[in-house]
Amino acid sequence: MPYTISEAAARMHLSAPTLRYYDKEGLLPFVDRSASGVRVFKESDFEWLRLIECLKATGMPIRDIKQFIDWCLEGDATLPQRRDMFRERRRAVLAQMERLQATLDIIDYKCWYYETAAKAGSDLPLQSFKPEDLPEDVRKIRERILARCGC
Amino acid sequence: MPYTISEAAARMHLSAPTLRYYDKEGLLPFVDRSASGVRVFKESDFEWLRLIECLKATGMPIRDIKQFIDWCLEGDATLPQRRDMFRERRRAVLAQMERLQATLDIIDYKCWYYETAAKAGSDLPLQSFKPEDLPEDVRKIRERILARCGC
DNA sequence: GCAAGGCTTGAAGTGAACTTTAAGCCCGCA
DNA sequence: TGCGGGCTTAAAGTTCACTTCAAGCCTTGC
Numbered sequence: 001m002p003y004t005i006s007e008a009a010a011r012m013h014l015s016a017p018t019l020r021y022y023d024k025e026g027l028l029p030f031v032d033r034s035a036s037g038v039r040v041f042k043e044s045d046f047e048w049l050r051l052i053e054c055l056k057a058t059g060m061p062i063r064d065i066k067q068f069i070d071w072c073l074e075g076d077a078t079l080p081q082r083r084d085m086f087r088e089r090r091r092a093v094l095a096q097m098e099r100l101q102a103t104l105d106i107i108d109y110k111c112w113y114y115e116t117a118a119k120a121g122s123d124l125p126l127q128s129f130k131p132e133d134l135p136e137d138v139r140k141i142r143e144r145i146l147a148r149c150g151c
Numbered sequence: 152m153p154y155t156i157s158e159a160a161a162r163m164h165l166s167a168p169t170l171r172y173y174d175k176e177g178l179l180p181f182v183d184r185s186a187s188g189v190r191v192f193k194e195s196d197f198e199w200l201r202l203i204e205c206l207k208a209t210g211m212p213i214r215d216i217k218q219f220i221d222w223c224l225e226g227d228a229t230l231p232q233r234r235d236m237f238r239e240r241r242r243a244v245l246a247q248m249e250r251l252q253a254t255l256d257i258i259d260y261k262c263w264y265y266e267t268a269a270k271a272g273s274d275l276p277l278q279s280f281k282p283e284d285l286p287e288d289v290r291k292i293r294e295r296i297l298a299r300c301g302c
Numbered sequence: 303g304c305a306a307g308g309c310t311t312g313a314a315g316t317g318a319a320c321t322t323t324a325a326g327c328c329c330g331c332a
Numbered sequence: 333t334g335c336g337g338g339c340t341t342a343a344a345g346t347t348c349a350c351t352t353c354a355a356g357c358c359t360t361g362c
Contacts, residue, residue: 005339025319036328038339050300051261057254062319076273083265090262093255100251103208104244109330110202111241114234122227142343149201156309168351173308176349187358189309213349 001043008041012049026066027052029073044085058089061094102148112138152194159192163200178203209240210247216247253299256292264290267291 003146009016022028030048032040055065068085071078112135117123131139160167173179174190180197183191199225206216219236263286268274282290 015321016339018319021320024266024341035341036339037341038328051257054257056253058258076268079265079272079274083269085264086258086261086265090255090258093251093258097248097251097255098243099208100248103205104248106202106205107209107237107244109240110161110237111234113169114230114237117227118230118234121230123230166351167309169349172350175311185309187309188311189358 003041005039005041008039008045008049011046012053022052022062025062027062027069029069055089058093059131060089063089102145105148109138109141109145112141154192156190156192159196162197163204163248173213175205176213178213179218179221209242209244211240234262256296256299258288260292260296261291263292 003011005016005019008021012019016036019028019039023031028045028048031045032042034040053066057070068082071082071085081129113123113126117126120126155168156167160170163170170179170190175181177299179196179199182196184193195205202256203216206219219233222233222236253290264277271277282293285293
């Protein structure tokens with residue numbers, strides 16, 4: 001049940017110094033210490049670590065994650081702040097997903113472009129390609145790309 | 152048709168120093184200069200800038216984007232490398248999308264959790280919640296979360 | 303003709319998130 | 333009893349992607 005910092009780090013695919021850094025930044029106030037000052041990670045600490053990992057994945061800076069942890073320690077009075085924070089995180093993630101979809105369309109188009117060009121040994125023929133000559137699926141991608149940038 | 156560096160930056164929602172930085176890093180070898188050494192951006196340069204923006208959005212570091220630009224300058228011989236690069240970028244974007252979907256599930260769950268807790272003024276009742284008591288949609292999210300971490 | 307404003311460069315500074323180093327403590331084992 | 337290994341800390345170093353600064357060059361308007 002109890003884990004040393006190295007074991008906890010391995011389980012979270014992090015380094016021990018990273019966990020120490022998070023602790024120093026105030027992200028891990030819930031981690032217990034042994035009599036001699038050694039960090040002892042318990043099962044429930046991994047819930048917190050997974051949540052921190054999740055918030056980091058939304059692009060949240062350490063400073064703001066600390067704010068959230070602090071709110072958790074303050075108790076029920078900060079429930080509205082925490083609710084608002086997650087609503088805001090939700091918006092941020094949805095925005096990132098849209099951005100990533102737009103990026104994927106361009107990458108997909110380029111994949112087709114370079115697959116075709118590499119097969120032909122040159123991309124000159126592609127320069128004079130007309131939209132009508134594109135394969136159906138590539139044309140669709142191209143249309144989405146053009147629709148987005150408003151050209 | 153021609154743009155100064157500040158105009159080009161404004162159009163790309165970047166700063167002029169950022170464009171100079173990109174140029175210094177070798178990302179903009181295609182940008183022309185006036186007789187007195189002033190950068191002059193033409194329409195086709197924005198295609199390049201949009202592509203650089205796209206590659207950055209995939210999480211690609213500047214160094215690797217420069218590699219791609221260099222390949223472009225080298226001509227047809229590097230078409231396979233460029234094709235492979237975009238295939239690899241595609242994999243990276245799909246992985247990011249999956250990661251973001253997993254993150255969104257956790258955030259959605261937390262949104263429900265804190266909306267419920269904030270309404271109740273406390274999150275204690277939620278601690279003893281049974282999965283059966285969850286609303287249908289929240290239960291679905293919860294199941295996806297659990298399925299992912301393999302618990 | 304000259305001052306203002308925008309361009310140029312190289313170099314130094316910034317902030318975020320670690321990572322590495324150095325010095326020291328504690329525990330288990332031969 | 334002493335040695336090795338893993339823990340502790342504070343502090344310094346690293347990387348990335350800019351950003352800011354300083355000094356100077358063009359061009360344009362009064």
